[in-house]
Amino acid sequence: MLNPQSLNCFKAGKDWGFLVKTLLKFIALEITLDKHASNQASVKIKLNEADYQPKVDAKLKDYAKKAAIKGFRPGKAPLSMVKNMYGISLLVDEINAILGEALNSYLKEQTFKILGDPLPVEKADDSIDWKTQKDFEFEYKIGFVDNISLSLDSKIEGTNYSIKVDDKLINETLDNLKNQYGKSSNPETSQAGDNIYGELKSEDGALTQTLALPTSKLSKKLAEKFIGISSGAVIEFDSKSVKKDEWSDAFGLEKEPKGNFTFTVKNINRTETAEMNQEFFDKIFGPEAVKTEEEFINKVKETLQGSYDRESKVFTEEELKKVLTENTKIDLPVEFLKEWLLRANEGKVTSEDVENEFPIYANQLTWSLISNHIAKENSVQAEHEEVIEKTKEMIREQFASSGLGMQMEASMDMFVDNYLKGNEGQNYMNMLTSVQNDKVMSLIKEKIKLKENNSVLMNSRNF
Known part of the structure; x- marks a missing residue:
């Protein structure tokens, strides 16, 4: 599968603080934007010696104070020798830093929404001479969407699907359970x-x-x-x-x-066939969770209904995403995104992989843009407390049939903390996104015209 670093739009970096703001004030870089399509452009950045040399010289002096060079005591090697050995490396690092900061800051000021990451334009016939060259010009390709137009109102129609668990389904499930645990x-x-x-x-x-x-x-x-x-x-x-x-x-x-x-x-x-007794009840739902046949049947019905409610919710929301996507015109920079996906996953995917999977990726990206737009326009934001509660619900569902009960609840805070810190904090970000998506979807259901579709499911299901 493609791994386009999730589906988030380009984030122009962290707040570089007072130092970067001050630096950029004094670096009068020449930056130009050329929109050669409605969703693609190139950014050119020109650097002259005054833009980078003072910082390079300062780093050289600082490095010379610490450098351990054979034949000299630490920090006593001539500056000219240090420059000859490490000057180009420090120059490249400094120019890359300046370019990154300048490009990030410039793109943050734009009104359009950047997609993917800027792609450096490589010019095979225009190699850089780092030893003698004083002035430099760098070019980047960018892809973006300029604006998203969407009105959430009753003109948009969707369907809220639900599944009714009937007696036939319950009886079939009971028979399966009695056979399974016999x-x-x-x-x-x-x-x-x-x-x-x-x-x-x-x-x-x-x-x-x-x-x-x-x-x-x-x-x-x-x-x-x-x-x-x-x-x-x-x-x-x-x-x-x-x-x-x-x-x-x-x-x-x-x-x-x-x-x-x-x-x-x-x-x-x-x-x-297993008998409907306490031993059987305990095998299905855990010790003493239910104590009578009536309680057991009601619990089976409740469990089935909960499972199908979750499935119908997922189906409803996937269908609503299609409706919203069809009602929102977003012109994606297709060729740019394909190139970015290939570069971002270099060695992991081929051009053929990108071509085959791009339609799925494009649909997901389009929905991500729509969802983020709705959230921004309606001040929808996931709160930390909501992330905690959603994580608790997820953990309870995973342990629903384990019979741990009170023991699990007593250690819930530990489970939640361990999960959200996992995967280098990515679990927390994923859950944060999930909470926001839930809130966006709830808002959509409130705003558009939603008709009900109740279905009766006739197929049994094993627990």
Whole structure:
């Protein structure tokens, strides 16, 4: 995957403080901007000797006081020798520092929004002579968006999707849980619903595979061949007696084989349905979380509904992002961004990778710009306390079925602190962005015209 240093717009660096502001006042750099497209431009910076030499000389003198050069006591080497040895290196470092500070400060003053990072323009036929050259000119390519026009009102229509958990879904889930947590045994003779462990072979020898065959997933006619058998039995059948879906669902084969087959039974596994008792309740939700069958069923329903509420929320918001993206015209500097992505991920991605993944990246970047615009226009901001609470919710969800309960809550502050400090602080920034996105999405739902779409989900789900 592309790694464009997240999707954030170019950040022009930290506040360099009084020293940098003072320095830039005295460095009268010549900076020019050439907008050669609605979303791309070049920035040229010219330096003359007065812009950089005083700082280079000061650094040379300071370095000479500390330099340990063979044949001289520390700090006693002639300045000319130090300059000859380290002058160009210090010159390059100083010019790079001046360029970085000047470019950052200049771009911060612009009204348009910079995307990616400025890209130095490399001129193969115009190499720099660091020994003799006094005046320098550097050029950078930039990509930007000039303005974003979006009005959040009832003219924009979206859909709020929700999923209703019905009785059929609850009953199917209960059956799955009772089967999943039932007691296993290895009877001598098989019966309907058993799992038969053995070796499948084709007559021509092209296929040999050991597998566990769930008889519940076989057609009634084929399943009869696997009922009333014992370990060591050899069942013969041909491909015509196997339905197309059975090869994948029951036998676990991606391709549908042809011909005659044998299945040699090695073991039989039977799972007895678990009883609805305290032991069963504790396995699902933790010790003493529920105590009666009614409480258990309600907890299952609550858990299912919570899970589908989260999924429907994600789906709703992804659809709303598409709606907002379609209603907002943002002209991205496509060629610039492709070049920047390739340079920023040099060695990790190819031009083909960038081309293939760019549409996804462009959609994500467009939404990021829209979200940040809405946040700025409506003074939406994530607060530290909100980050803490969202992190707690995330941790509670992760440990929901662990049964830790009070022990986890007692150590919650430690869990939160450890998580937010992880990944060199990036976890905190990600959570901060997540909180802001939640607040932006809530604002969008308030402002636009939102119709409800209630669906009934009929598929069961394992816990």
